Amino acid sequence: MAADGGGLDTVHGTECPTCGASVGETDRFCETCGAGLFEGLVPASSAQPPAPAPAGQRWLTSTGAPDACGGCGGTAFGPEGYCDDCGQRRPAGRNHSELDLGVIAAVSDLGHRHRHNEDAVAIGLLPGAEAAVVCDGVSSSTRPDAASYAAVDAAAEALLRALADGDEPEPALTVAARAAQAAAALAAGAEPGNNPPSCTFVAGVVTADEVSVGWVGDSRAYWLPDRDGDPAVLTADDSLAGQLAAAGVPLAEAPQGAQAGALVRWLGADARDTAPHLVTIRPDGPGRLLVCSDGLFRYRPAPAELAAATPAGTPIDTARSLVQLALDAGGQDNVTVAVLPYPAPESSQGATG
């Protein structure tokens, strides 16, 4: 995903030495082939099992990588994350995750061009509230999945706790973003280096009468009404292009290319401005909130296009179908989407049963 954060040391050229694609000068990995652009990188194996959920809530996360080697089933890995016996790389996250709580659902997939799924997603249900968090590892950082997997779990847990404690959605989203930032920063370890693990953050909360989203970076939330009103993107990307678009600069006049898409805010040890943007809407009628990574919306960026491509059906079927759409369109990046219908049911009993 995201282009570089800017302001870091220029360490290599603008061409990937492996495949020749153009890369940002401080990218850690090539966006096209996934090759590391710096030598001596240590692949991540960061996923920790999630903490037990507080009573009365139910949540699922895409973190929790298998501990055994995918090649030989061995469990001993060298410090660089390769199996001591057969040399296979330790999986950093699951290549494909399907999270289904019935009422809400999410699907995440590796895509066709990447070797690690650096997108992480968690969904949760409380009586009267649905929540989803998506974090997308910034490929220009070191071990981005270390940040995204840690952040998503910390955020989901904090978000659900805050909501369970009676916080309004927006303050709860702020707490969640803070928890995500702390976890992403910790993922850098004792020696963060000059390009520590980084990720984006987007979270949505759907209640009986509101849809709230909070974000840092360029992952998005879309509001897709069933009947009334127009589809809309609720987030504004934390990129130069995104900021100009949010300020009303017409697309034709906006700058193009890598610089325009360069991320200006993110979470991680080197992130300074990490308070989430917050938006709340009170929809007139039922609809769905999509919380997604750019691996999906790069293929249908306009809200109307995305709405047209989003089939009706159960949330898990809808999520699967959207991920498949991205894969069929090329699957250039990891692709993740969570589907949260509005309004939230008054109780989550039906969902959990």
Place this chain on the structure above:
Amino acid sequence: MSEPAAAFTAEVYQNQYLPAGGDVVDAVITVTASGAGLRDVGGTPSAAEVIMIDCSGSMANPPTKLSEAKKACATAIDSLRDGVSFAIIAGRHDAQMVFPLVATLAPATPANKAAAKAAVQNLLAAGGTAIGQWLSLANTVFAGHPAEVKHAIMLTDGRNQHETAEQLAATLRNCERRFICDSRGVGADWVASELRTVASTLLGTADGLEDPRELPAAFRAMTEAAMGKAVAEATLRVWTPAGATVRFVKQAFPQVEDLTPRRTQVSARIGDYPTGAWGAESRDYHLSVQVQPGTVGEEVLAARVSLVTGDSVLAQSLVLATWTDDTALSTKINQRVAHYTGQAELASAIQEGLAARDAGDVETATSKLGRAVQLAEESGHSDTAKLLGRVVEVIDAPSGTIRLKPKVAGVDAELANVRSVKTIRVKKSEEG
């Protein structure tokens, strides 16, 4: 946090991408020892030096050979650090201690250095040549001494005619890993293959000197290099995954040295290859591993290559294999791997071509030496190209079209042979 200047680094150059079904992973590993931190690795190791100087009758013809050899010996003695132990051996059909008079090492004190130089000055040229005898005495002199770096210089001007090749080989087996030896030929009658065998087995270098007046500088360079060793003995440790086979491990720079048969098994997955002592220097290794073919998208660690001394890992790097259906990735040839594949072929082409020429097989000699000329031209190895030009008449270098010269000075062929293993590095500008 500031880190100490790294003493050793290991960099890998490879194309890690394999097509579906591909199972051979080639990589060039550049190991470099440098910087202020080098001395901190284990402190300056203690050293011992033995110089074997040919005193056969032919050294008096012309007399400059012996007189320059004496000067060279004195220069080497002057280059010895305080605290180093040393000995001088005179080589003929047997071997005799010159200094000290008994088969042991003496400390390099000013008095001992002066006495040694005086003893060298009195040497006379008389007798034959039995290199194995000299090395055997050197081995005895070194034996039991606690010095960490044991280095020897062996100078000869002729064929090893007073013992059999088998006797020399047996002696070399006894000396292997006991000390390092650089071998040098002077004059017109030394035999390249003998010098290379000694240097190769004893992890040193081999060369020939056309002019005896080059000897003092050569001896100084060898002694100073030995005195500059910071790590007495290091091995290249190679881990490979289950089901993988090491096809070969070669030193590729500064000279070609096939280490494959010298593997010492450490565990089921790990083998060690000797590399000798290290000063501030840089060497390249070419590793080729056959792995179990993976499925597209899979990434495996094909080898972990480390330079190890005792229990400490000085530098380490990873050789990866990733299977892809993107042929743009899998068909890319790594420049350094290709370059060293060519340099190794160049060395064999010269050696095989010269051997065929000696055996009177003009056809094979012309074909092999033609290929050598072509490879030297392609890789820009101008030193080797020049040496080949003394043995063959080059008609068209790019196509490798040559004619054998009817009359060639013996030393020209031996020089081409002894230097056939010397390689050059790929030019930075040519790397893609």
